Amino acid sequence: MAKSTKPTGKAAAAHAVSPLAPKTFPKLPPLAGVRLATVAAGVRYQQRTDVLLALLAPGTQVAGVFTNSKTASAPVLWCRDKLKGREARVLVVNSGNANAFTGRAGQEGVQEIAGEAAAVARCRPDEVFLASTGVIGEPLPTQKITKVLAGLALQGAPGNWRAAADAIMTTDTYPKAATATALIDGVKVSINGIAKGSGMIAPDMATMLSFVFTDANLPASVLQECLSAGVGPSFNSITVDSDTSTSDTLMLFATGKGGKHTAIAKASDNKLKDFRRALDAVLLDLALQVVKDGEGAQKLIRIDVTGAQSDTAAKRIGLSIANSPLVKTAIGGNDANWGRIVMAVGKSGEAADRDRLKISFGGHVVAEHGMRAAKYSEAAATKAVAGRSVEIAVELGLGKGAARVWTCDLTHGYIDINGSYRS
Amino acid sequence: MAKSTKPTGKAAAAHAVSPLAPKTFPKLPPLAGVRLATVAAGVRYQQRTDVLLALLAPGTQVAGVFTNSKTASAPVLWCRDKLKGREARVLVVNSGNANAFTGRAGQEGVQEIAGEAAAVARCRPDEVFLASTGVIGEPLPTQKITKVLAGLALQGAPGNWRAAADAIMTTDTYPKAATATALIDGVKVSINGIAKGSGMIAPDMATMLSFVFTDANLPASVLQECLSAGVGPSFNSITVDSDTSTSDTLMLFATGKGGKHTAIAKASDNKLKDFRRALDAVLLDLALQVVKDGEGAQKLIRIDVTGAQSDTAAKRIGLSIANSPLVKTAIGGNDANWGRIVMAVGKSGEAADRDRLKISFGGHVVAEHGMRAAKYSEAAATKAVAGRSVEIAVELGLGKGAARVWTCDLTHGYIDINGSYRS
Numbered sequence: 001m002a003k004s005t006k007p008t009g010k011a012a013a014a015h016a017v018s019p020l021a022p023k024t025f026p027k028l029p030p031l032a033g034v035r036l037a038t039v040a041a042g043v044r045y046q047q048r049t050d051v052l053l054a055l056l057a058p059g060t061q062v063a064g065v066f067t068n069s070k071t072a073s074a075p076v077l078w079c080r081d082k083l084k085g086r087e088a089r090v091l092v093v094n095s096g097n098a099n100a101f102t103g104r105a106g107q108e109g110v111q112e113i114a115g116e117a118a119a120v121a122r123c124r125p126d127e128v129f130l131a132s133t134g135v136i137g138e139p140l141p142t143q144k145i146t147k148v149l150a151g152l153a154l155q156g157a158p159g160n161w162r163a164a165a166d167a168i169m170t171t172d173t174y175p176k177a178a179t180a181t182a183l184i185d186g187v188k189v190s191i192n193g194i195a196k197g198s199g200m201i202a203p204d205m206a207t208m209l210s211f212v213f214t215d216a217n218l219p220a221s222v223l224q225e226c227l228s229a230g231v232g233p234s235f236n237s238i239t240v241d242s243d244t245s246t247s248d249t250l251m252l253f254a255t256g257k258g259g260k261h262t263a264i265a266k267a268s269d270n271k272l273k274d275f276r277r278a279l280d281a282v283l284l285d286l287a288l289q290v291v292k293d294g295e296g297a298q299k300l301i302r303i304d305v306t307g308a309q310s311d312t313a314a315k316r317i318g319l320s321i322a323n324s325p326l327v328k329t330a331i332g333g334n335d336a337n338w339g340r341i342v343m344a345v346g347k348s349g350e351a352a353d354r355d356r357l358k359i360s361f362g363g364h365v366v367a368e369h370g371m372r373a374a375k376y377s378e379a380a381a382t383k384a385v386a387g388r389s390v391e392i393a394v395e396l397g398l399g400k401g402a403a404r405v406w407t408c409d410l411t412h413g414y415i416d417i418n419g420s421y422r423s
Numbered sequence: 424m425a426k427s428t429k430p431t432g433k434a435a436a437a438h439a440v441s442p443l444a445p446k447t448f449p450k451l452p453p454l455a456g457v458r459l460a461t462v463a464a465g466v467r468y469q470q471r472t473d474v475l476l477a478l479l480a481p482g483t484q485v486a487g488v489f490t491n492s493k494t495a496s497a498p499v500l501w502c503r504d505k506l507k508g509r510e511a512r513v514l515v516v517n518s519g520n521a522n523a524f525t526g527r528a529g530q531e532g533v534q535e536i537a538g539e540a541a542a543v544a545r546c547r548p549d550e551v552f553l554a555s556t557g558v559i560g561e562p563l564p565t566q567k568i569t570k571v572l573a574g575l576a577l578q579g580a581p582g583n584w585r586a587a588a589d590a591i592m593t594t595d596t597y598p599k600a601a602t603a604t605a606l607i608d609g610v611k612v613s614i615n616g617i618a619k620g621s622g623m624i625a626p627d628m629a630t631m632l633s634f635v636f637t638d639a640n641l642p643a644s645v646l647q648e649c650l651s652a653g654v655g656p657s658f659n660s661i662t663v664d665s666d667t668s669t670s671d672t673l674m675l676f677a678t679g680k681g682g683k684h685t686a687i688a689k690a691s692d693n694k695l696k697d698f699r700r701a702l703d704a705v706l707l708d709l710a711l712q713v714v715k716d717g718e719g720a721q722k723l724i725r726i727d728v729t730g731a732q733s734d735t736a737a738k739r740i741g742l743s744i745a746n747s748p749l750v751k752t753a754i755g756g757n758d759a760n761w762g763r764i765v766m767a768v769g770k771s772g773e774a775a776d777r778d779r780l781k782i783s784f785g786g787h788v789v790a791e792h793g794m795r796a797a798k799y800s801e802a803a804a805t806k807a808v809a810g811r812s813v814e815i816a817v818e819l820g821l822g823k824g825a826a827r828v829w830t831c832d833l834t835h836g837y838i839d840i841n842g843s844y845r846s
Contacts, residue, residue, distance in 0.1 A: 070770075070772075072769070101795075137790060241749060243747050246766055326664060346495065352493040354493075370526035415755070418752035418753060
């Protein structure tokens with residue numbers, strides 16, 4: 001039965017649930033080869049689960065993409081290195097502390113947690129993957145995490161997806177998950193994913209934290225190719241506030257414990273087409289849930305850029321619009337201020353011709369031929385930006401480059417949350 | 424006598440005066456060769472002056488720097504073109520409408536205003552310079568401006584600097600002006616400047632509107648070199664919201680009607696050293712006034728980046744910090760969240776070594792050696808960000824590159840102003 005997405009934790013309820021939250025938490029099936037357990041370890045938050053342990057079947061293959069930040073967190077550095085081994089047996093995630101910019105102690109903390117997790121799961125430390133999210137620069141209370149791992153390993157059970165999504169939240173106002181099934185050569189496989197936001201979200205890197213699991217039997221190299229391709233139009237096409245996290249982590253685990261299917265050696269194998277479609281759908285679903293829970297978000301804004309000189313140019317223009325505080329505040333205020341779209345196109349640095357530019361809000365053309373559209377209607381334009389979902393289209397008229405990006409509006413809620421997050 | 428900087432206009436008082444406003448409006452001397460007049464023409468605002476006419480002595484030399492926006496306004500395109508003529512006789516500025524993205528009608532409006540201004544000043548249209556600031560995309564009510572020019576030309580008088588600074592304001596909460604004197608080869612010359620902000624302010628381009636006048640006798644080529652050099656560490660080192668205007672205009676006019684001094688043919692002439700120092704001081708003063716009146720600003724934030732691989736890298740890192748919504752909201756909330764400085768350094772794309780990075784707030788070292796500083800004091804760090812003026816220092820430890828940039832905090836005031844600016 002579908003459950004409400006309303007968070008139950010005390011701290012999670014500090015900010016009202018985003019009006020863009022899905023009505024219900026999706027029903028994720030148990031996934032063969034994945035056991036989950038969570039606990040309130042008191043890393044930072046009180047009375048709220050904050051450590052997730054995922055136990056993975058022997059032979060589970062792993063892929064990942066991570067932040068390009070030059071000040072990446074200790075867990076990111078660890079995971080990036082351990083990915084070479086291609087196999088994963090354990091995933092440990094904590095919320096409340098990012099273990100970023102925590103120096104040698106932070107690195108040692110990662111080693112201690114990996115060591116303890118390996119001991120309880122009877123695997124090698126380099127088969128343990130880790131992620132931490134929360135405040136940057138605070139020393140990680142490593143012991144609080146290591147001491148709960150043995151208990152979590154005993155509790156580990158299939159099907160705790162809601163609890164898993166809850167345990168990794170920070171300022172998120174609702175837990176985020178998505179699921180899909182696909183056929184590989186006629187054999188059904190499942191994909192389950194969870195994610196958390198909800199500030200310090202910027203694209204062109206990876207995302208905040210997201211973990212996707214499948215029972216398909218796919219080698220790490222194939223997983224990596226699927227994941228690297230899938231992150232472009234999903235997590236790398238969203239932005240909340242243009243700020244890129246030190247902890248961005250997106251990982252994909254394949255246990256191979258679902259139905260037996262043909263061996264797949266290459267991501268380009270035609271038999272993988274349906275799996276990739278399903279994976280892309282899960283990634284996009286999770287990415288959009290992150291934007292919808294952007295700090296203070298009241299509206300989801302989709303921006304389609306077409307006619308640019310290249311896809312790269314289109315994406316840069318789309319992000320210039322999506323990251324503009326003036327565009328985001330105007331839409332938050334139900335103001336169809338299309339002049340700010342003109343500004344954001346102009347500042348992107350990409351080729352644009354004022355007289356070929358065409359801008360629409362919700363299908364209503366507001367500007368073309370270098371000026372306000374002849375059929376411009378203030379009422380129609382305002383209506384197009386007044387709802388929960390706003391669609392902006394920008395046609396450059398220069399070439400065939402296209403991109404779609406998503407963001408949210410910038411509201412008082414963002415200021416409230418971020419003026420006092422740490423303290 | 425010094426006057427209060429409190430605006431007197433009805434609309435200008437809609438938002439409280441920035442707490443960072445100078446206590447008094449500076450005393451600008453009349454400048455030989457410059458006559459000023461303003462009027463409430465009803466371009467957009469009611470009961471508020473919105474057109475400025477500056478009449479310049481024959482032979483006045485002119486230089487300018489403009490926005491790099493690909494969707495620059497009609498007046499910017501006009502001025503950039505007319506700068507080739509090197510001489511200026513009239514400057515017409517209106518607030519309330521940017522005449523940007525207004526198509527052929529916008530261009531024709533510029534021609535009409537220049538034609539009428541030339542007629543009343545008895546000069547050629549290409550000696551008329553124009554600037555418009557306000558809403559983008561609204562058709563400019565050209566007639567409202569052309570019909571007041573003859574009257575303004577009759578009123579034009581030396582010394583109306585306060586009125587001139589008032590007339591060009593939009594969301595500014597106080598008028599901005601600066602003055603300085605300098606010696607050129609022993610002869611005293613004066614420099615007066617005015618500027619307006621206060622949103623859509625981003626660097627790497629020019630600025631919003633600023634006009635600087637001197638009675639020195641300097642050729643356009645020398646003025647241009649001085650101005651282009653001076654804009655780097657002043658207007659191009661400030662940001663309010665990372666959004667670059669379509670109207671950014673900074674112009675420098677030299678009437679040559681002050682005391683007679685030696686002819687100067689090159690900007691590098693040693694006799695020009697004191698003039699350039701004074702000009703740079705005026706530019707920086709105006710630029711800082713723009714930041715201090717950033718929409719919603721409650722604090723002025725200075726960011727010094729040192730030890731970067733190059734000055735360019737240092738500036739990019741400084742701006743990455745200065746444009747980070749998370750940094751700006753934290754400081755607005757008196758939260759010494761130095762982890763967000765780490766994040767902003769990391770996302771800049773410039774070389775950074777976590778373990779060499781050193782971050783200070785108001786001289787108090789908060790982070791070094793890849794972690795929180797051993798002598799870190801929460802009380803000292805909080806005190807450093809709690810005042811009206813916040814100083815952040817980032818030492819990269821990699822090279823000799825340095826830059827200083829300024830920004831303001833991000834507060835509820837910014838959301839209030841920009842959620843309903845157009846309507």
